[in-house]
Amino acid sequence: MEGSKETGSHVYVLETGDCGAARLQMQDEIYGASTRQMMLDAGLCAGMRVLDLACGTGIMSHWISQQVGPTGTVVGGDISRDQLAYASAQGSHGEGSRPPEFIEVNAYDTGLPAASFDMVHCRLLLCHLERPADALREIHRLLKPGGVLVCQDLELSTLFSRPASKAYEQSVALGHAMGKMLGVNYDFGTQLHSAVMQAGFVSPTVRFVQPVHMRGLGKDWWHQTFEEVTPVMIRLGLGTQDEISVLLGELKKLALDEQVLLAQARMPAVSAVKAMRVDS
Numbered sequence: 192m193e194g195s196k197e198t199g200s201h202v203y204v205l206e207t208g209d210c211g212a213a214r215l216q217m218q219d220e221i222y223g224a225s226t227r228q229m230m231l232d233a234g235l236c237a238g239m240r241v242l243d244l245a246c247g248t249g250i251m252s253h254w255i256s257q258q259v260g261p262t263g264t265v266v267g268g269d270i271s272r273d274q275l276a277y278a279s280a281q282g283s284h285g286e287g288s289r290p291p292e293f294i295e296v297n298a299y300d301t302g303l304p305a306a307s308f309d310m311v312h313c314r315l316l317l318c319h320l321e322r323p324a325d326a327l328r329e330i331h332r333l334l335k336p337g338g339v340l341v342c343q344d345l346e347l348s349t350l351f352s353r354p355a356s357k358a359y360e361q362s363v364a365l366g367h368a369m370g371k372m373l374g375v376n377y378d379f380g381t382q383l384h385s386a387v388m389q390a391g392f393v394s395p396t397v398r399f400v401q402p403v404h405m406r407g408l409g410k411d412w413w414h415q416t417f418e419e420v421t422p423v424m425i426r427l428g429l430g431t432q433d434e435i436s437v438l439l440g441e442l443k444k445l446a447l448d449e450q451v452l453l454a455q456a457r458m459p460a461v462s463a464v465k466a467m468r469v470d471s
């Protein structure tokens with residue numbers, strides 16, 4: 192297993208549970224408004240049954256449970272028990288709405304009944320999978336006819352700074368090299384719309400989301416993410432501790448420098464529908 196602790200996946204290398212919660216929270220502060228708007232625009236409403244697949248620490252699951260209200264239900268599924276334990280311990284569901292049910296699932300084969308959800312939300316999972324197309328097919332199976340998928344994924348290559356900086360360029364190149372060695376694609380966002388269509392979905396809507404920062408905590412997100420995967424990079428032989436520490440120092444300096452603009456990685460978001468009649 193590449194990760195330093197139990198993650199449930201041999202290719203998911205970020206921290207889980209308490210150790211990764213602050214980074215996921217920061218990620219939601221950067222991208223979350225667009226995720227929520229996409230879900231609302233895709234028809235999220237009271238009474239729905241929704242799956243938050245790869246729910247992580249449950250940030251979106253709890254928000255979705257407020258939207259579907261007491262007549263709706265939310266299932267948060269993740270492969271990591273640490274994530275699920277953290278998610279279950281959060282009590283932020285709105286008054287009157289039911290808390291999400293958190294369950295251990297593998298996105299490739301959830302074991303959940305076919306055609307049992309009105310909507311599936313899936314953010315930043317597919318770039319961590321060796322077989323994202325298989326997970327998309329599983330999501331398609333889980334949706335009712337007419338049900339909607341809302342997913343967002345990463346295009347790591349699009350992260351840049353102005354003025355351009357070698358440190359960001361090097362860290363992105365190292366991220367790609369690590370993904371290649373793990374058999375995953377941190378640029379999967381570039382293919383998201385076509386992969387969704389190939390999985391059988393119709394009527395896609397696509398948005399590009401690329402927040403930019405001159406200052407503020409969110410500007411440190413990439414540095415923190417990179418720091419989390421440092422032990423894996425060293426184990427994979429992508430750099431020595433000293434080399435990566437120097438790079439981390441430079442990333443931190445750039446994050447604190449209010450003269451430097453950082454464009455976070457673009458995250459394409461796609462919503463698409465499972466056709467009412469599916470020809471086999």
Ligand SMILES: C[S@@+](CC[C@H](N)C(=O)[O-])C[C@H]1O[C@@H](n2cnc3c(N)ncnc32)[C@H](O)[C@@H]1O
Nearest residue numbers: 200203245246247269270271274297298314315
């Ligand atoms: C980057 S986190 C995103 C969490 C959440 N979707 C969010 O946006 O806050 C990716 C999540 O995918 C989960 N994961 C990785 N491989 C998985 C798999 N095969 N099946 C289900 N979950 C998986 C990880 O445990 C992790 O919680």
